């Protein structure tokens with residue numbers, strides 16, 4: 001039977017022929033949770049009288065959402081995580097290490113793995129040819145205990161991209177465009193497979209951005225076949241020996257094929273309060289903003305910070321705009337520091353915070369005031385997301401965000417990025 | 421299993437940020453307290469308005485967004501008997517079943533606020549007693565019915581020692 005990437009990995013992990021629509025029980029490679037969902041996983045395990053995990057090396061808790069802790073209740077939740085980890089040997093990626101999804105791709109996930117995570121953007125790791133999906137605390141708790149999960153094998157939507165991006169247009173614009181096309185529930189229960197010449201030429205950083213946002217179309221995961229770029233990334237991260245070819249069979253069955261020409265795309269902006277509410281930057285231009293946030297598991301990587309520094313270097317952000325930059329991980333922070341990027345950002349007027357989720361989920365470090373608008377490189381703009389239901393969140397690429405910070409309103413980065 | 425109660429109506433795309441907002445992140449270890457804020461950003465004082473056994477009746481894509489299981493957990497704690505929606509986001513769907521909160525996909529356009537409903541889980545129907553109509557819902561996969569019947573995923577695993585297909 002010819003298989004999609006999802007069917008291939010789930011066949012291997014269930015030890016049978018996994019065909020779309022089937023319910024299978026799979027062995028998990030990694031079970032992870034973060035500081036917002038992990039304490040409930042631990043509670044479920046304790047409730048069930050389970051005090052060990054299936055493989056301490058493969059169970060990881062991330063302290064990233066409220067890091068460093070802004071409240072005693074959250075400090076106590078962090079304590080629960082650390083003490084459970086001490087008891088069971090499970091791993092902790094502590095408050096100084098960065099966002100779970102970035103850390104998973106930097107240091108853990110390999111092609112062909114099956115990752116379940118108590119965080120919806122767990123799908124980020126799909127860019128490494130791994131089946132990775134978000135679930136709740138209880139599903140992940142049981143995965144941590146048994147090393148197993150039940151899954152319905154998803155059908156797959158193939159997204160074929162050809163052509164090169166015009167200057168000022170990036171992977172983030174592509175995925176915003178795709179979500180606008182599919183809508184916020186267009187891929188519910190399904191997998192997305194990104195392929196075509198544009199994807200083959202794309203850096204891992206950009207591939208992570210695409211897979212990260214697959215869930216915003218409702219998808220169970222986003223997947224990309226492995227290739228030389230995957231291999232080079234793994235070599236750089238010290239896991240070159242773990243490279244495997246993971247590709248779909250040529251005659252695999254897809255539920256739908258979406259073909260996109262990258263050269264026809266424009267910078268995109270998602271308007272409040274849904275991610276599929278996308279318009280072109282031309283339609284958005286002139287919208288006043290109070291805050292710009294650059295970071296998160298979507299766009300807080302080195303390549304993103306480089307683009308931002310390139311736009312901001314030697315300039316000052318507009319009066320009345322707050323610019324917050326949060327590197328996605330400690331490794332990225334250090335690399336940006338060594339490369340002089342952090343200094344450029346600070347000189348331009350940015351506040352650079354410690355690695356983690358930053359203000360993305362409304363806990364701290366940049367909660368919006370009533371009526372304020374924020375342009376963010378994050379993946380979600382739901383009402384209340386940045387801590388205030390009276391706030392307005394727009395989503396864009398790092399380039400659009402940086403240029404808009406200079407202008408004090410949403411602005412088209414193509415005005416300065418004529419050459420790539 | 422027969423469930424009976426009145427409809428509380430919501431629209432499309434009710435996110436987990438609306439059900440259990442991030443600004444109340446610090447209450448996640450205190451679900452009864454968090455439950456008092458359930459859906460308050462979508463409808464002020466919603467918690468006060470719930471009669472035990474009421475149904476949340478929503479449009480498309482209910483529960484989209486974050487994986488926070490606290491969302492279905494506090495809906496259940498607040499006294500809601502089940503969720504009926506045009507469609508339900510994937511992670512929320514699993515989470516609801518895992519915490520023992522029934523959730524069904526059916527044509528909710530035929531239900532108005534305060535309609536009196538009776539859900540027959542085995543027959544797979546929602547009867548709108550106020551309107552005298554019967555609406556079928558998509559049957560759950562067997563594993564979800566088993567988990568629901570066992571009282572949630574933890575109880576299911578304790579009973580069978582693993583997943584029972």
Ligand code: SF4
Nearest residue numbers: 099296297357360361
């Ligand atoms: S950065 Fe934002 S979207 Fe990513 S894991 Fe953290 S809170 Fe979630």
